[in-house]
Structure formats: C-alpha cells, structure tokens
Amino acid sequence: MAPLAYFITNWRVLHGVTGGPAVLAIFVYWLIPESPKWLHASGRHEEAEKVTIRIAKVNGKSHRVANE
Structure with missing residues (x-):
C-alpha cells in the first residue's frame, strides 16, 4: 500500500x-458455486453433482457418474 x-x-x-x-x-x-467437496460433506449430494457437471462442461470435459 x-x-x-x-x-x-x-x-x-x-x-x-x-x-x-x-x-x-x-x-x-x-456467481461462484460452492465446492462440491463441501456440498458432499454437508449431505447435499444432488447439488454437488450439478456443480460437478457444470464444472466439467466449462472445462470441456465429459462427466460420468461413478455409480452408473
């Protein structure tokens, strides 16, 4: 300063x-979504999945669900 x-x-x-x-x-x-790690720890799994899909789209990657 x-x-x-x-x-x-x-x-x-x-x-x-x-x-x-x-x-x-x-x-x-x-404008910035919460961390998927935080959402999972809070028990908000569906929101974490949505955020992860959005991040994958922005990064130009395909998102696949682990349990499917």
Whole structure:
C-alpha cells in the first residue's frame, strides 16, 4: 500500500482504490458455486453433482457418474 499512497495523495481516493476490490468481491460471491467437496460433506449430494457437471462442461470435459 505504501507505493499507492506515495502516488495517490488524496486519502479519500486512496481509500476507494484499496477498498474497491473488496466491494466487488461481495457481488462475485453469488456467481461462484460452492465446492462440491463441501456440498458432499454437508449431505447435499444432488447439488454437488450439478456443480460437478457444470464444472466439467466449462472445462470441456465429459462427466460420468461413478455409480452408473
């Protein structure tokens, strides 16, 4: 933060520059799905399967179910 503070002398602007990414992270929370590992541990197996299928599609891989 020291190099930023050297070049941005107005404290209000410095506060906005350093705090801005944190505000954006709040909105990204709803876009990123929960971890399939966490969902399985929580007993939410169907949701974990859906997330895994979505991840496989995004990665261009085929998804196959282990127990079929």
